[in-house]
Amino acid sequence: MASRMAGSLRLLLWLLLLWPQLGADPGDAVTPPSARGPPSPKSETLMEEATQKPEVLPRGCGQRRIIGGQPAPERKWPWQVSLQVQGRHVCGGTLISSWWVMTAAHCISDFHDYTVMLGDTSLQHQSPRGLKVPVKDIVIHQEYLHLGVLFNDIALVLLSFPVNYSTHVQPVCLPSKFFHVEADTQCWVTGWGRTAEGGSESPPMDLQETTVDIVDRETCNLNLKAILQARFDVVSEGGLCANAERRGPCKGDSGGPLVCEFNNTWVQVGIVSWGVGCARKGIPGVYTYVAFYKDWVVKV
Numbered sequence: 001m002a003s004r005m006a007g008s009l010r011l012l013l014w015l016l017l018l019w020p021q022l023g024a025d026p027g028d029a030v031t032p033p034s035a036r037g038p039p040s041p042k043s044e045t046l047m048e049e050a051t052q053k054p055e056v057l058p059r060g061c062g063q064r065r066i067i068g069g070q071p072a073p074e075r076k077w078p079w080q081v082s083l084q085v086q087g088r089h090v091c092g093g094t095l096i097s098s099w100w101v102m103t104a105a106h107c108i109s110d111f112h113d114y115t116v117m118l119g120d121t122s123l124q125h126q127s128p129r130g131l132k133v134p135v136k137d138i139v140i141h142q143e144y145l146h147l148g149v150l151f152n153d154i155a156l157v158l159l160s161f162p163v164n165y166s167t168h169v170q171p172v173c174l175p176s177k178f179f180h181v182e183a184d185t186q187c188w189v190t191g192w193g194r195t196a197e198g199g200s201e202s203p204p205m206d207l208q209e210t211t212v213d214i215v216d217r218e219t220c221n222l223n224l225k226a227i228l229q230a231r232f233d234v235v236s237e238g239g240l241c242a243n244a245e246r247r248g249p250c251k252g253d254s255g256g257p258l259v260c261e262f263n264n265t266w267v268q269v270g271i272v273s274w275g276v277g278c279a280r281k282g283i284p285g286v287y288t289y290v291a292f293y294k295d296w297v298v299k300v
């Protein structure tokens with residue numbers, strides 16, 4: 001049942017379009033899958049910070065250094081990273097501690113060697129402050145489920161070595177597990193995803209940003225259920241919906257952040273997960289609701 005439904009829904013979703021591109025190079029498929037197996041070494045940094053400060057972690061997260069009113073583009077989203085395979089951008093992600101990057105589970109496939117680009121808004125990797133770090137291990141949520149739509153779409157990426165923070169490299173804050181975001185809150189989504197649905201336009205080299213408004217989850221679930229003619233709930237408790245005013249997230253934005261500013265601190269409320277087309281006008285995009293997975297993130 002699930003697979004038949006998945007088949008029909010699949011056509012509508014942009015996230016899967018990612019894989020044929022990657023699979024095209026047969027030289028890719030040499031990573032031993034064992035490298036991806038849980039459990040991963042625990043993040044001491046994350047654990048420590050979590051113990052010290054259970055509500056928001058880590059200390060000094062979610063800050064940007066603003067100089068003269070407007071943050072320079074390359075300092076505006078210092079937690080944004082690009083997850084890459086052989087130098088090619090595949091997904092977004094965020095730095096959550098000096099060792100760990102958070103992304104979407106659907107971004108990960110066993111057969112690739114990943115690297116993480118940090119501190120740069122250009123995929124051409126031009127900033128002297130930017131760096132590329134190989135990935136040591138990846139932990140995918142054990143209940144990640146792909147039924148055409150995605151559930152528990154979250155993964156943590158362990159870097160080969162810890163990064164030093166700078167004006168260009170800063171971790172984002174994670175919400176507490178009791179965090180609740182009100183509908184109509186205005187937040188931001190950033191990424192290197194395509195700027196048009198379908199079409200031949202090549203994806204942008206420079207990091208893009210857009211504002212989104214949080215949408216009530218129940219309403220969104222009913223709305224998307226009807227559109228997808230699904231008989232099951234498509235946006236569960238671990239999901240979050242947001243409407244884009246102009247351009248919604250598209251292929252290549254997956255795994256990247258939906259962040260909101262509270263009291264001058266940026267908190268990652270969502271992870272770009274899936275949408276109908278490229279979050280078409282009036283149809284909300286779906287995000288992983290980070291607060292729901294807070295215990296899991298701290299435990300890994």
Ligand SMILES: *[C@@H]1O[C@H](CO)[C@@H](O)[C@H](O)[C@H]1NC(C)=O
Pocket residue numbers: 161162163164
């Ligand atoms: C971080 O800073 C330390 C001390 O300056 C340096 O030894 C180390 O190589 C730096 N790490 C990275 C990843 O740049």
Ligand SMILES: *[C@@H]1O[C@H](CO)[C@@H](O)[C@H](O)[C@H]1NC(C)=O
Pocket residue numbers: 262263
């Ligand atoms: C922001 O600061 C105000 C006043 O200090 C506080 O009441 C409020 O809870 C804070 N909001 C968040 C989201 O931390």
